Amino acid sequence: MALSIALLGNKRAGKSSILKVVFQKMSPNETLFIENTIRVDEVKVHNNPYTKFSILDFPGSFEIAHMTSLEKRYLQSCSMLIYVIDAQDEPYNKAIEKFVQTQTEVYSLNPQCLFEVFIHKIDGDMFVNEEVKLEVQGEISDSIRFDTTERSLPEPSFHLTSIYDLSIFEALSKVVQKITPQVSYFINMLDVLMNHCRLDKIYVFDVITKLYIATDSTPVDLISYELCSDMIDVVIDVSCIYGIESEENYNKAFDNKSTSVIKLDTGMTLYLREVEHLLALVCLVKEDNFDRQHLIDYNINCFKEGARKIFEAREKWVSEESKR
Numbered sequence: 001m002a003l004s005i006a007l008l009g010n011k012r013a014g015k016s017s018i019l020k021v022v023f024q025k026m027s028p029n030e031t032l033f034i035e036n037t038i039r040v041d042e043v044k045v046h047n048n049p050y051t052k053f054s055i056l057d058f059p060g061s062f063e064i065a066h067m068t069s070l071e072k073r074y075l076q077s078c079s080m081l082i083y084v085i086d087a088q089d090e091p092y093n094k095a096i097e098k099f100v101q102t103q104t105e106v107y108s109l110n111p112q113c114l115f116e117v118f119i120h121k122i123d124g125d126m127f128v129n130e131e132v133k134l135e136v137q138g139e140i141s142d143s144i145r146f147d148t149t150e151r152s153l154p155e156p157s158f159h160l161t162s163i164y165d166l167s168i169f170e171a172l173s174k175v176v177q178k179i180t181p182q183v184s185y186f187i188n189m190l191d192v193l194m195n196h197c198r199l200d201k202i203y204v205f206d207v208i209t210k211l212y213i214a215t216d217s218t219p220v221d222l223i224s225y226e227l228c229s230d231m232i233d234v235v236i237d238v239s240c241i242y243g244i245e246s247e248e249n250y251n252k253a254f255d256n257k258s259t260s261v262i263k264l265d266t267g268m269t270l271y272l273r274e275v276e277h278l279l280a281l282v283c284l285v286k287e288d289n290f291d292r293q294h295l296i297d298y299n300i301n302c303f304k305e306g307a308r309k310i311f312e313a314r315e316k317w318v319s320e321e322s323k324r
Contacts, residue, residue, distance in 0.1 A: 003053040003179050006075055008102060009084030010095055011036060011060030014120045014163070018084070019043050019057055021163045022172060022209055028163045036060065040071060047208045048278045049311050051176065053079075064105045075106050079179040080114040083156075087136050088121045096140060100147040107153055115156035116175055117144065123162040133160055166226055173211045182310045186214035193303050194218075197296045198289040200268070203228045207236070207278040228282040231270050235260045235280075263287060271296070275304045276311075 007015050017031035023043055041057040056074050067075070075081070083099045085092060103115055119140055122133050141158045148155055159171035177183045190202045194216045201224045203212040210229045235258060258280070262270040269290045275281045281300060290296070 003079045004074070004077060005053060005055045005175065005179070006058060006078040006081045006106075007055055007084065008058045008062060008081060009060065009118075009120075010086065010089070010098065013060065013084040013086040013089075013095075015057055015060070015084050016041075017163055018118075018120070018161075018168055018172075019055060022168060022211070023055075031163065040074060045206075045209065047206050048276055049315075050180070050182070050276065050279060050307075051206050051209075051211070051213055053176065053179065064102045072109065075113075076109045078110065078113060080116060080175060081106055082116045082118055082175065084118045084120050085140060086121055087119050087133075087160075088124065088126065092140055092143070096143050096147070099144065100151070100153075103148070103153055103156070104151055114178060115154060116171075117141075117156045117158045118161045118168075118171060119158060120161045120168075122160045122167070123164045166222055166229065169210055169229070170220065170222065170225060173213070176211055176213060180213065183214050185310050186307065187217055189303050189306050190214060190216040193299050194283075197283075197299050198285065199296075200224075200284045200286060201228075202281065202283040204275065205229070205232055205280045205282060207232055207280050213279075224284055227264075227270060228284065231260065231262060231272055231282055232280055234262070235272060261290075261293075273297070273300050275300070275307060 007019070009015050014031075016034050016037050017026075017028070020026035020031055020034060021028055023045060037057055037059040038061075039059060043055045043057065045054065046052050056078065058071070062071070081103070083102065085095045085099070089095070099117065106113055107115075117140070119137055122136070127133050127136075137158055137160055145155055147153075157174075159167070159174070161168040161171045186204065190204070193199065194202055201218065202216045203225065204214040205212050205228070210232060212225070212228075239258070258272070258274040260270075260272040264270065267287050269285050269287050270282065271285060271290070271293075272280055272282045281303070285296075
């Protein structure tokens with residue numbers, strides 16, 4: 001049973017660019033030439049046993065009042081709706097009004113649906129100052145909260161995003177975690193692993209997309225995320241140069257023997273281990289705490305076994321539910 005995420009927003013808000021950059025590895029600059037979406041496009045993400053979902057990219061011309069029967073079925077069954085607002089397209093009142101109308105209708109059709117707002121294109125000269133970004137977020141979020149409170153709608157979460165940095169990857173990582181039932185178990189196990197091994201930060205990455213499907217309960221900062229994400233690229237690049245013939249064959253570039261250690265000038269060590277098919281555990285640890293790597297490996301193996309049991313239990317439950 002694959003989960004689905006509906007992606008909506010006005011024309012040229014950047015919805016398709018997000019999907020191209022994150023899931024199809026398109027360069028951000030190339031997205032300038034993407035044609036407008038004219039119908040609902042489905043992007044399936046089934047890279048490993050733990051990340052199975054689909055994203056439904058709705059055209060910018062979509063109007064909730066004139067949706068087709070197929071579009072209605074999509075919205076009735078989606079687990080989450082992401083609404084993209086172009087931060088460079090002022091004033092925001094029309095985009096906010098359209099979101100609230102959409103949320104009102106979708107919530108009546110699908111009360112279990114979660115709602116997220118991406119305040120997108122937070123890049124360029126007008127957003128060099130961090131205070132400007134926060135002002136825009138405050139303006140949009142305050143207006144939406146006022147309307148949702150009046151209509152007794154669930155309050156959405158808000159994310160500042162851009163395809164030119166890791167902010168879009170971090171936002172989508174948090175979105176995927178919200179609709180993945182087993183994430184809370186992963187977080188608990190990662191906390192135990194971090195405490196037993198004296199680690200500073202741990203991420204479990206989908207190798208293909210660089211989204212982290214789980215992390216420990218300490219706050220995420222973009223510096224550690226970028227370091228750990230870049231490490232996956234290093235491992236894949238080295239494997240492609242010295243290990244396999246095809247750069248696109250991730251199954252060969254990343255397998256159950258994939259591991260890497262990188263020591264940084266800051267006294268920190270980056271450590272990567274494969275934990276499942278196209279799933280990597282990457283952690284930051286002080287060099288002094290990496291003196292007993294065999295114990296860290298033992299605990300990571302225990303985590304891998306626990307993760308496997310969680311996945312098997314989830315698959316069994318899904319199989320039983322589908323038979324009812």
